Structure formats: structure tokens, C-alpha cells
Amino acid sequence: MSKFLSRVGNQIDVLQRRLESGNKPTVQFSPLPDSPPEEFCTSVADDIPSGRRKDLKYRRKRRQNTLLSLFGIDPVREKLGTFEGVFVPVCLSIWGIMLFVRQGYIIGQAGLVETFVMFIVGYLIAYFTTLSLSAISANGTVRGGGPYYLISRSLGPEFGGSIGLVFWFGTILGGVLNLLAFVQPLLTTFGEQQGAMFNVLPEGKWSGFFYSSVLLLCCTGVCLIGSKVFARTSIFLSFIILVSTLIIFLSFFIRSPFTDVDNGIEYTGLSIQTLKENLWPQYSPSAENPSKVENYQSIFALVFPCFVGIMAGTSMSGNLRKPSKSIPKGTLAAVVVTFMLYMIINIMLAASTTKETLLKRLSILQDISIFPSMVVAGAFATATFATLSALISSAKIIQAIARDHLLPILSLFDQGTDRSDDPTYAIIFSYILIQLLLLTGSIGVVAPYFTILSILTFGITNLACFLLKIGSAPNFRPSFHHFKWYTGLIGVSLCFTTIFIIDPLLATISTAFMSIMFGVIHYTTLPKSWGDVTQSLIYHQVRKYLLRLDTRKEHVKFWRPQILLLVNNPRNSYHLIQFCNSLKKGSLYILGHVLKGNFRSNLNEFRKQQNVWLKFVDITQIKAFVQLTISDSDRFGARNLIVGSGLGGMRPNIVVLGFFNSSSHEESHNNKRKHVSIPIVGSLPTDRNKQETPIPITDYVSIIEDTLALNKAIAIAHGFSNLRDLPPLDDDSNLFSAHSGQKSRKKYIDIWPIQLSIPSAYNENGYLTNFDTYTMVLQMGCILHMVPYWKQNFTLRVMCFVERRSDVEEERRRVEVLLENLRVEAELHVFWLDCEELTTYSAIVKGKHISHQNDGPEQSNGVDVGESASMPIESGSSQYLRSSGTNFSQVSLSYSQSGVVGMKINVPIPERGDDHLSEDSDLSDMEEVEEEHTHSFPPSAAGSVATSQETHSNSSTEFNDLPPHAQNIILNELMRLRSKDATILFTSLPAPDPGTCEEQEKCEYYMNDLKLLVKDLPPTFLIHAKSMTVTTHL
Template sequence: MSEKSPLLHYRLTSSTGTEPRDVSKHSRLKAGRGGRRDKKKTGPKLGVLLGVVMPTLLSMFSVVVFLRIGFVVGQAGLYQSIAMFLVAYFIITMTVLSVCAISTNGALDAGGAYYMISRALGPEFGGSIGIMFFFANVCGSALYILGLVEAILSSFGVPVDGVANLHQVLPSGYWWSLLYGTVLLFLCFIVCLVGAHIYAKATFIIFIIVTTVLASTFISFFIVRPVVVILPDSSGLNGTGLSTANYSGFQLHTLESNLLPNYTIDYTTGTMMSFATVFAVMFNGCTGIMAGSNMSGDLKNPSYSIPRGTLAAVLTTFITYNLLSLLAAWSCDRRLLQRDYSFLGDINIWPPLVTTGVYSSTVSAAMSNLIGASRILYALSKDNLFGGVLSVTRKTSRNGNPWASVLVSWLLVQVVLFAGKLNTIASVVTIFFLLVYAAVNLACLALEWASAPNFRPSFRCFTWHTCTLGILGCLVMMFFINAIYAFASIAFMLLLLMLIHYLGPISNWGYISQALIFHQVRKYLLLLDVRKDHVKFWRPQVLLMVANPRSRIGLMTFINDLKKSGLYVLGHVKLGLLDGLPSDPLQNSYDSWLSLVDHLNIKAFVNLTLADSVRTWSSEPAFYHRLRWNEA
């Protein structure tokens, strides 16, 4: 038997006759001889390192670590920079705990966070959050492409003012930047189009490069002597001459001057910075925690790989970011940090090495978000939540790669590239990711509160407190960054939720709302004490036995008007015995009775029973403790 095959068909299917046996036989055949062939064809191959740790690290080690660490420290100061990292990593740590709990609860299919949320909270909430997560990955991929274009133009672009060096040959400007971004995005698209395994191999090479660059960066802080750095021409704002700043090495007065915030105008966008805008840019270096879970459909063992790989990557990036912030504040002039975002290359023992690291990490992060967006879109199309709108994205190659979803994701990323600047879309990307993280925490919180018997994760380092703190942290930071964007994103999510609720197909995933209602009803039923009954609070509790509902509609509606907020039970007994039957013959009838109750708009429970006689059934104990019909 395979992991995803049903454990029990008896009484769990709506079929009758011998069909459940056929289904069981089909499941055994699928897990038997044919299972090996299917696994060889489309089976996941990636482990913890290649499938989770490397994609997560490279998605987090991207624009921020090489191009924005000086921006954060220069604008916010060391104290507020560390505070930002603590707040950001507190939020994502709470989210990672929820992700680990859900991912270790059972089989995890393609779609990552979308699959977790939709199977926990139902199709409406899961589908709306899935679309938001898809757009978050699309915008994130565009953000990293724009960061890469910025890095390329910083090294090889022709200056707006001044004399160009021999290597500065690329024309600058909005349309030229859009062209460069389009070419780079197309290269990422080709890699993702080939498949996840080629992406994993490329990730391994890039990971070695980025690790080497980070090692050289740390070493450079200790061995490079003080030097005067010529700032980029675009950072001079209204200045006409060459601007310079100092790399002083480890000096106490340099550290003291960089402790407090000093928000100025961002030289790439011309807008005034604040704590919220700087946090929005910085938080993009923490949004890669889902890179591993997005690859869940390509992992050997998602329940084993995702918790270990994600936690290891989060801890590594937190230590690296804080060490880089401390070293930059201790050795670099404030003007250098604010006016030269690529200062790490200027003070490196071999500047081209940092340039290589910037290019490699941003390309990897862009590919990670692009392939993650395609997997989410493919999972949405498979679930058929939007009817035929996403049917075209279900097409896959022979090895199972969803090339149609990759194509659609690539086209949408191309549209976002028209934003032009990295800092322009940073707030939008951050709010999208924060909303998704809040939904993941909400899914885990709902499962924990519902006390669902099927929620037994092997990862136990979480409680409802961590889920609640994660939700509150995400919502607070969303509105702190940009209240308008936060309201708009939530309104868009609610609109999608309503569309799926009224237009989407009925799913058999289960609804967490039903589990929560059952949990609360059971709790209040236990509070009902028969010793506290009083005649003045008596309510009629009626059992109406109905043989043929077609001829008893008038009686059913009359009793409904008579009951006056009491208990009303519609009973029906089908003569026969369950012994020897392959399934419960009343299951299909039960849906029809519930539809009739909804159509007549009566408030009644339905109790259908299979018994050898009505007298035998009536002698059985009534259900629900005190909620039973009155006996004469």
C-alpha cells in the first residue's frame, strides 16, 4: 500500500456494490508493480541539502546580503538594524515552526505552503492564499532580477555624468535596464523550464560560489587596510564632482558614529527613507524560508527534509546578517554605507569575486522564486479551484516538469519588471509574504485548537502561543510598512475567497471550520448538567419518524414551526442488516436528506439507521446526552 492510498474503504466511500473492492485493487496495483515504474518516471530525487538547505540559503542570501546590508546599517544604524533582524527573524521563526509542524504531519504534495494551507483550512482560504503566494513569488523573482541589473550597471554601466572607464560600456536608462532584466529573466526561464534537477545542480554550483564570496568578505574586513572609496556618480545626487568616502578599518569612533539611525534620501529612487521602508527592503532577505517547502513535490521525504533544512538555513542566515552588520558598522564610514550599495566589492581583497557572488546569488534567488511560483500555480490548476481558467497550466513534460506553469510565471515576472527599481516593489513583495506567513501560522493554529485526531506532527517544538505570536507579528508589520498596501492585499484575498466559495467546485479535503465547531459543541455539551434542569426553561424536543419524505413535507414544516427553538430530529429507518454489505447503503441517502432539510429551510437533525425493525432501533440509547427527544 502506498502512503497516499486510503487506509479503509469500508463505509468511507459513497459508492455501493463492489466498486470499493475495485478501488482497493487499483490502489494495490498502483503501489505494487506499477508503483516502481511511476516512481522512476516522476519520483522526487532531492534530499535535505540540495532540495531545502541550498535553495533556502540562496533565496535568503541574495540582494540583501551583498547589495543592501550597507543600506540597512547606513540608514537605520547598528542598533535599529539588529532590532530589525530580531523582529524579522522572530516572525519567520514562528512561521518556520508552523511549517515544520504541518510538513511533518503526513504526506506533502507539490505546492508547498499552498498545499499546507488548503488542506488545513479548506479550498476557499487555501486557494486565495495560494494566489497571493504565487504573486509574492512572481514579484520576488522580479525584485531579484532588478537587483541583478542594478549590480551589473554599477560595474559596467556608463555613468550619467563623468568619464567612463574601459569596462563601463553598457548604456544606462530605464528602457536599457528593462532590456537587461528581460534577457536575464529569459536565462532563468530556460533553466527552470528544463526541470527541478537541473535547477538543483545549478544551485549547488552557485552555493559554492556564494559561500566562497562570503568567506572572502569576512576575511577582507580583517586584512584590508583603510582606503578611500570613490562613490558612484548616481549617489552624488545634486553634486557635480567626484564623491568619496572612507573605509577606516576597525575603529571605535566609526562604530560610535554608526550606532544611531540617520535616515536620508535613497540615491536610487530619490525618496526619503524611514524605519518602515528600510525594514521592507531588509525583510526581503528573510522571505526565502519557503524555498524548500515550494520544492515539496520534488523531495524524497518532505516531512524529513523541510524541518531540518529550513531551520538550519534560518539559523545560518541570522548569524551571517548580524555579523556583517556589526563588521560594516565598525569599519565603514556612514557616507560609504549610504551612498555605495556595492561597497563590499570596493573593500574586498579581490573585488571581482564579490561581483561574481552578487550575480550568482541574485540569479539563484530569481530562479528559486520563479520555480516556486510555477509549482504553486501547477498545484492550483490540479485542484481545479478556478474552473477552466488555469487548465492550460496543467500541462507537463515527460519527466513531470510543469512547463506551462513555468511559462505563465515567466510572463508575469516580465510584467513586474516594468516597475524599474528594486526598492519600488520591495514593500509590495514584503506585504505579500507577510500575509502568506500569517496564513501558515493561522493554519497551524486552527489545527491545534481543533484538536483534530489526524494532526499528530512529529515536530513538537510549537504551541498555539507561537502560532498566535506569528500571526500578530505578521499583521502588525504589514500595516506598519504600508497600511494602504496591507488593506489592499487583504481585500484582494477576501475577494478571491468569495469567488472560490461561490464559483469553485466542492472539494473533499475537509473543512477546519467543521472540526472547530465540533470541538466547541462538544465542550458546551459537557457543560449541560441534568441536575440543573428547571421547568421554566423546558423546550420541546421532537423526534419525527418519516417513512417517505415526499408525502410528509407538510408535517415536517409544521413540526418545525411547533418546536420553538427545541430539538428537532428527523428519523428514518431502513430495514435490513449491515452484515455482508460492502458499504453503508444509507450514505447516499443521507446527502439527499440534508439537501431536503436545506431546501425546506427547517432546523432539524437527520438520523438515518439501518436496523431489522423500527422497534429495535427505538430501543437503542438516544444520542447527545441531554439533547434527546421527549418521551411519553
């Protein structure tokens, strides 16, 4: 504090002198740090602790750091550098206590050759993992939490949280392992029976537990004081370990050969003969459990704990001055130094001590040392430092996980001290857990678990860096340039191969635990704004495969519906949105919407609605993309969507519109909620969207014309607001009862494929027919029935008709052949028009008077009409849909039309019509308008129906000769009669003549004719195709 005041006083003196000299005072800032300030590196939610009180502490600390910077004082000066913060901790952790208590035993069991192989494998894993750690840490600012922070910010919270918990528990086990190993040299030196220097300490299991507990308590006290004391203690301990290591190496050269028969020691000094005897493995019963024979796996489990020390520097990343530079330099230097030292000491032990001695005397380094007490001090220092590292590292990890709010149960441990943010609660928790695990009392029990968890952490770390590299994200450009994608891949392969070699069962359990935690965090944690490498990978792969998805290689055999649904109000169109979600058959599905108005003035609304529509998709659980556009008119906005939606080979080939609503203004959202029942409680994100003006009828018809001009199929959905049978929200493949509590009844999907003549295409036999539309109607009905929910709950029916009863059997045979060739499994029903039930046909074609006595259903035409079900559903579509999509190029195949079935209908040029006409008024309208609009029909039709009187008197008039208005009236009655118990109808959509949209009157005629066709029908999906979608070829 005194230094701070003196600096403040000096700055004040400088300011006063400048004022006296007339110079303008300036405030001098300290140079910019090498790494940007924290607030520029992470989000507020990532750095500021939760809670108002902690937020105030954070801001106060930041203001203090800013004030220190104003006066030239570095606020991070007290943090650790590369040597004391990384190199020393990593060296001390790698140069672990197993060197003092198990190194000779390892060589005695595995031999020098296999020991070399183990160390080389271990160091290769450590080396490749170090490269990955260095690359990640050199790519940005590293915060506290060590491997957890690196992985979570690279792979996302699920991977980071799950592997963070695994590494946290592995770190705890590392502390237990070192404390258990510490007891052995302590008792060898001071034990009552085996003490080489003093025989004062009691021996036994509980005595060893007590000694470990005392050391653990002392280490916990040091950690609670603060990281600064920890760093100073580390330097002191490193000095002891350094001296002890030098004495070990000197002892091999200074100590004369000797033999101690009583203790079973035979030291030959450096000898080629002894080296040859120790080259090869000789596995024998375990020193701790004589009933178990050691093997390669169990010995490697004792070797690998040494290499876990490479994480020591990363675990202290929060206390480093420059983590991105210190971690690579310090860790790699420590790896190289310790590797050379281990290789040397292995050779010296194998060349100077007999195999029997190595197997029996676990404290062989102490026995041959010129200063045995220094070896004991080195073991004590190593165990102490490892325990300190385990406590502080595990506490930092659990603190970081708690502050990220990944698991609510850990929220208590987000606490940190005001001065240095030391995790007091987490340190105490780690102390309790280590204390309990000390009850295991055996190194051989703890070592395999510690090894498996550590290698698993290494593997995920390598995987994180490998994925970042192959994801080709431009922002992954670490200043550490020695990492390559193949080094990460080698590291991943080595790690996962090794854990399953060591212990397949433990490896499986550990991986399963990590997977469970992955799922828990994924489903219980709010989304984090850290970035996720999987998004980069998905982008990379999708781009690659989209380039390979060549539209020129498409074939009709692999055709699938790619739907662009144009939506204005999602609440009104909810049933249609869910229906199209079932109809897409695992392919592209886009929701399109047009914002009408000026581009600049609608930009804010556009940005807001982008997020709102995405939230709507999440809530409704549909698998769809969202495409919005801004345009001055519905027509040009829809055209923009049709042309621009999709990418590459994934472009919509079907544009779906809701039925045109003739009302002048849309109803409010509140009114719509009253008559549109959807299985979503409360408000939708889109309920507050800007309400668009109604679409003009000319724009509506122009969207149909533009879609067909672009060679895309067009579909119009009528009455879907009345659809009640929908798959559940969670999964459209699950089964559920749509009408719980109601009596179960058979439900149907009816397909009415109708051939449409093409007035612009003539041949010598008359009009050509659009067979593509006929087959696409069959195709779409079949696709819907392939969805598990619809297949389980509905029966598919194909409904055809002929004019005369004598043609029924021939028609049935033709359609059966066609359905068999197209692999459409459905019930087939064939009707004829010339029957008493169809009053409209009798009145229009035969000129009979209409009576009102036959209102109920009857059985005729040889087909069971069925029992009376619910009343026909009224037309309920009241939304204006403005949007559209794009198509993917179709492959035209020649297909014989000799088997074409159904009645031809002339493409309509509509008449006047009313959506609320009764049957009688329909007929009277027909009689009134026939003569007036005869000139509007194609020549063949006009010639056949010149006047109503002529129609009545001419008994040879046929259905095909009628104008579209009359045909639609007859078809409407036929479908109402035969499909009154159906849930969904698929049928053909008559297309408007090119240029219809240019005149208001023609557009009204066209839409009125469509209303007559679908009046009082169940939800109806009308389709008009422009290309072939089915084939019989292999």
C-alpha cells in the first residue's frame, strides 16, 4: 500500500509541475497488455459471477485495476509467469512420487524394454496432448478451469461439462494416489519395524490413514491461504525435489556395490550383465496383493500417472500472467526435460540392481542413495506438491463448472475470495472427498481408475483440437504453429486405444458416465453463447456434400417432396404447418413469409421476426427452415422466395399456399385463437408479429402462375384449420389418440386423382392430359400414409369415377394395374356419375328436376357409402399466405399414358360463384351463367353447352362436354357424398390460363370455380404438377 501511495504522490507532483510550467496535464496509461482485457474476450454472462453482490465485487475489482493502470501499475503483476506457473508445476507433477516408490518395481516386473515402450507410449500421448493444449490455449484468452475451460469453449458445454467432471474426479484420485504412496517411504524410514533411520512411527492400515490425513490437512491449509502461498511453497518444494534427484543420479556413480542379505538387497553398480538380466519382463505376484499376478496393463496403470502432470500448468491457467504463451512453452519444456531424466534413471536402475531386489525392495532408490534422508525428503516434497496441485486444480475446475451454471447442484461452489478469487468452498469439498477416498488404502486399487480417467481427458482434449482444425474455422489460427490436424488425430487414437487395452470394463464405465453427464447437461442447461465446434463441422460437411448434390444427376426414382409453405399467420396455419411437416418425408421443408413494405423501414421488423420464427419452429418441434423476405408486393416477395429459397440441389419443388380468403381484413389474433384450436397453450412467439394487409386476388393467382412457370408443383390447402387429427408435438412418428374419450372410428385418407386437359396443347385426338398431376396426387397421398402415425391410424383409399356404369369394371382393372405398378397399397373405389344419387349430374346433364327428398346417404353404384358420421366440415381457411420457394430441376421421363384413368376436366376459366351457396343455388347459378359465359370456354366445351335449354334437351351431352363451372359442381357433390368420412382429401388442382392474373375478373372467376370444387369438403390438398414424380423402372 505504501508503494502505491508513493507512486500516486509522484504522479501528483508531475501534474503540479506541468501546471506551473503552463503545459497541459496528461494522464499516462500503461502500455497495452499482450492479451486483450477480459471484457473484450468473453461475454458478460461468461465472466461476471451470478448475483448482485458478486457483480458489485467484480465491478469494484475492475475499477481498481483500471485505477492502477492509470498510474502505471500493472494490475496482473502478482500473477505467475512461465517458469513458476507452468514449467515448475509440470516438472514436479511428472516427476511424481511413483518414481520414489514404484520405479524399481516397474522395471523388475516389465523389464527395461517394456518399460521403455510404456514410457514412450505415455510420452507420445503426453506430447500430442501438449500440442493440442498449446494450440487451444494459444488461440485466445484462457480463463480458470484448466482443461474444462478449454474443452467447453471449443466443443460446447455438453462436452466441456462432462469431461470436466471426469477430469475433476481424476484429479481427486491423483491426490489420493500421492497421499497413499507417501506413507510407504515414511514408514520405511521411521516405522517401528522397518524404519531405516528411526523406529518411532506406528505401522498398520489405520496409522497410514492417519499420516495421509495429516498431510492432506496441511496441504488444504496452504491452499486456503491463497494461490500466492501455493506458488511460493511450490518453489521451495521444487528445490528439495531437485536436490533429491541430483543425489539419486550421483548415487549410481558414487555408491559402491554391496549386498544386504537380511533386507534382500543386491546392488551391483553399473553393470552390462545386470542390464541384460533386466531387459525382459518377468511378471510375478503383486507386492500389495500376492494373489494377483501383474501384467502389462496393471504395470502401465502405475506408469501413466506420471504423465498426467502435463495438465498442471493448464489447471493454473487462471493464475497465469500470459496463459496463451506460458502454457505451450512451459509444458513442452517440462515434457522434454522429464523424458530425458526418466530414460536415464530407468537405464541406471536396470544396470545396477538385480531383478529380485527390484521386485522386493520398493524403496530401492532410498537403499542405494548416499543420503537416504534426501530421498525421503524428495518423496515427501513430491507427495506434498502433488496433493497441493490436486486440491487447487480440482477446486478451480468445480468452481468454473459451477459459475457456468451447467449443473444446479454445484451452484454452491461458484464462490471465490474477494482478493484472489480462491475457491474456498470447492477446496473444502475436495478435501472431504479425498479424505473419504483415502479409506481405499491401496495404490493398486486407485491407480487404474486414475489412469483411465486421465487418458480419457487427454483423448477428448485432442479430439477438441482436431475438430477445430478440420472444421476450417477462420478464427482458429493459434499462434502456436506446431500443431497439425494429424497430431490431434494420432493423440485421439492413442488415448482411446490405450484405455481399452488397460481395462476395457473401466474404460466402458467411464465413457458411459461421461455420456450420461453429456445428456444431463444437454437437456437441463440453458444454451450458452460460447460457440460450438460441431456447428463448424456441420457447416464444413454440409457445404461439401451440397456441392456433390448435383441437380443434373437427379433421377425420378429418388424424387422426394421438398416443400415451401407460404405462411402469413402461423397460429391460423398451425394445422397446415404440422401437416406439411408429416408430408415432407425426411426432405427439405421451408416456411416462407413476406414482409410487405419499404426495405429500409422494415429492417428492424425483419431482424425481430427472424428470431421469432426460429423460436416458433423450436416450440412446434417441426423440422423446417425459415425464409423471410421484404417486398413491396406479395407477388414479387413470393417470387423472390420461390427463386431464392434453398441451396444447390436442395431447393423446393412444391410450393404450398393456403386457400384464398375473400374477406377484406384479417381478424385479430385474439379472435383467431377462439376458432383455431391448436395443442399449444399460451401465446406463440409469432403472435406479436406485424400484421400484413390482405393479399390481392391478382397477386394470389400470379403466385400460382409464377410457380408453374418456374416448373415447380403448386399445391393449395383448403380447410386445414378444421383438421383435428395431427401427430403429437414430440414426435410425428409416435402414436396417440387424437380424440381421447370419443368412440373410436375408422378414418380415411382419400385420393381423388383427376386428369386435367391442357387447353394450350392439342393433338389430332383433342386435348392432351396432365398425367404428371394425376400420378403426383397418388404419390403425395402414398407418402403421407408412409408416416407411422398416419399409417397406423388411417386407411388409404383411391377414389375414381367414370360416367357410365358399364365402364366401371374396365376402369377398375386399369387403375389396379397402375396402382400395382406404382406400388401404392390402397383400397380402390370406382363410382359412376350416371346415378340417381348425384342430383347435380341428373339436373345438368339429363335436365331432370331436382327434388329435396334425398338428403340422406344411400347405397348405390355397388359401393357402400358408409354410415353417417359427422357433418361436413365448413370451409375455415381465413389466412392470407404470402411466401414462396424454389425448385429443384426435374428429370422428365417418357411414360405411356395408355393406361390413364379418370375423367378429363377442361382447365377452368371460372364463373361466378359464392362460397356459401346451397346446392339449389349452385344449380340455379349454373343455369344463369352458362349462356353468358359460353364464349369463355374452350371450343369443344362451348360447342357442347351453348345454353341450359340445349343441355336439358340434349340427352347425349357428356360430362367432358360441360364447362368447368358445371364439372366442379358435380365433382363437389360426388366427393362430399363418397368422402364425408375422410380426414384428408388429395385431388388435382386446375391451373389458370397464363395471363389470368392480369385481370381482376378472370382471377375472381378462377377462384370462384375452386370454391365450388372444395365447398363443404374435409381438409383438401389440391395439387398441380409440372414433372414426373413416379416411375416403374428399377
